[in-house]
Structures are given as structure tokens and as C-alpha cells.
Amino acid sequence: MNKEIVLKMSDIVKTFPGVKALDGASINIYKGRVMALMGENGAGKSTLIKVMTGIYNMDSGSLYVGNSKVDFRNVNDSQEKGIAVIHQELNLIPELSITENIFLGREMVNPFGTIDRSLMKREAKMLLDKLNIKESEDTLVKDLTIGKMQMVEIAKALSQNAKIIVMDEPTDALTDSETESLFKVIRELTAEGKSIVYISHRLKEIPEICDDITVMRDGKFICEAEVKDIDEEFIIRNMVGRSLDEQFPRVKVEKGKEVLKVQNLKNRYVNDISFTLHEGEILGISGLMGA
Ligand SMILES: Nc1ncnc2c1ncn2[C@@H]1O[C@H](COP(=O)(O)OP(=O)(O)O)[C@@H](O)[C@H]1O
Numbered sequence: 001m002n003k004e005i006v007l008k009m010s011d012i013v014k015t016f017p018g019v020k021a022l023d024g025a026s027i028n029i030y031k032g033r034v035m036a037l038m039g040e041n042g043a044g045k046s047t048l049i050k051v052m053t054g055i056y057n058m059d060s061g062s063l064y065v066g067n068s069k070v071d072f073r074n075v076n077d078s079q080e081k082g083i084a085v086i087h088q089e090l091n092l093i094p095e096l097s098i099t100e101n102i103f104l105g106r107e108m109v110n111p112f113g114t115i116d117r118s119l120m121k122r123e124a125k126m127l128l129d130k131l132n133i134k135e136s137e138d139t140l141v142k143d144l145t146i147g148k149m150q151m152v153e154i155a156k157a158l159s160q161n162a163k164i165i166v167m168d169e170p171t172d173a174l175t176d177s178e179t180e181s182l183f184k185v186i187r188e189l190t191a192e193g194k195s196i197v198y199i200s201h202r203l204k205e206i207p208e209i210c211d212d213i214t215v216m217r218d219g220k221f222i223c224e225a226e227v228k229d230i231d232e233e234f235i236i237r238n239m240v241g242r243s244l245d246e247q248f249p250r251v252k253v254e255k256g257k258e259v260l261k262v263q264n265l266k267n268r269y270v271n272d273i274s275f276t277l278h279e280g281e282i283l284g285i286s287g288l289m290g291a
């Protein structure tokens, strides 16, 4: 199958004081396909995305959109070239409604040049329906769950009608059914010929939603492959730079004596929490954001 490159970044270097965040990073994005961008925490994924969208200037390297070389100076430049991004950090104004957040800075106007609220509300409603969100478009963002706020970020990116949509860890705060809705929308977008860059550390999501994968490590490009040709072990091996059995050496650990005991802890945030912690033990606590 012939793949058409819609965006190409090569040999990007980006330095922060004391840190080389990108040190030869490259990525290709193809028309109508989902590119997974993988790498451990700190590998440079978010920085690469911020260079791609004009938030950061690169020190060196090249960025092509289609056949034209571009040098984005700000986010507007990248938006003009059809790139939208859903950042890892939420960028919403809590006191404004869903509609106002979606169109913030890009308010729609009627032929008389005044802001057309009903048109924006209709558009917002359409986007919410598409994402299967039941909340009214007038709901204030501060009254939403974190997952729903993330969905509003996604609606905002969709409203830009971009050719390329970058999603930086979009499912982190989403429930399973919200993730389902997002995947459905991603499939619709690619069917329309749009391209997605998908960052996630949930390895299980990759075969489900992605076509291609680019792996980064220490700010460097490591490899690109088609998802159908690889497996989870390949991804991890390339992300960490060694094989799995080396990553988790079997160390025999004796748990020591009890050092902390929490029993039936309860306040306005938690309900009936109990655990004990022993010497020499690493106790993991997991749950969705806000759990
Ligand atoms: N604004 C910044 N200032 C200084 N260092 C940064 C900044 N942003 C990222 N870094 C550093 O750059 C490296 C890559 O970070 P990042 O792109 O956030 O990685 P990832 O998204 O893959 O977890 C890390 O070492 C991080 O600490």
C-alpha cells in the first residue's frame, strides 16, 4: 500500500538549559493513518509535539508539511497548516462553558461582525453528540469530571477541522466508554483522510487504534514500523533499549516488619481505605484520576 506523507520531521534538536530534550528526533505522519508515538517518560514525546505545533522553536532539524518546509513561530502558524493538538495538560478555562471553551479565541461571527452564540452552540452540540457526551453545551467546564474535560479538549481540536490531530496521552483520564467513543471518532477521522498522532503508554491500545508506530528514546528516533508487523515485546524492547527479561530481573525480596498500617480511613475524599506497608516493600496504589 502506498503511504502518503503529510508531515515529516527530521533530526530535530531541542535543548533546554541543562537538558537535551530532543537529540535527533524524527517522525513521519501519513495520510489517513494513526501514528503511535512511543517512548518512556522523559523520552521527548511531548517536546517533539510542541515543536511540531509551534509552541517551541527547534535548535536544528527540519519540518515539512506536505512538500513545503515550514518554520512555525507560534501555535497560530501550525493551526493555519491544519495541525490541531490535544495536550497532556488541560488548557481549559473552568469558569467558561463548554461552548465558550471550544471556540475560545476563534469565536464565530455573523455577517454583521458580531459574535454568533447560537451558531457556536449548535456546532458545540454537534461535536458533543459525535463524542457521545450527554452534558449540555452550556455546562461550565468546572462542573465536569476530568475525563469529560479531556473530551472537551478533544471536541476543541475537532472543531478546528484540522488535517492532522495530535493526541498526547488522551485516554489517561478517560473511562473505558469514553475511550470507546474516542476510538470511534478516530476511525471516522482517518476514514475521512485525516491523520492522527497518538501518544499513549497503554500498550494494549496500540494494536487497537494505531497503524504505524515511531519509537523514541533519550530524545532520539529509534525506529518506525507498521503495527501489524510487530508485537508488544518489540515496542518495549525499543522503548527501553534492552529486552524484557533484563528489564525485570527476578530479585528475591524478603518483606520486613510492618512499618505503617492504615485501617478503615475515611473522610470526604476517601471511603474505608486500609493497607499495610512493610520494610523493603514497594506498595503500589492505582486508580483512575480522581479516584
Ligand atoms: N520546558 C522544559 N524545560 C526544561 N526541561 C524540559 C522542559 N520540557 C521538557 N523537559 C525535559 O525534556 C525531556 C523530555 O521531556 P518530555 O518531552 O516531556 O518527555 P515525554 O513527553 O516523552 O515524557 C525530559 O528530560 C524533561 O524533563
Ligand SMILES: [Mg+2]
Binding pocket: 045, 046, 047, 088, 168
Ligand atoms: Mg509527555
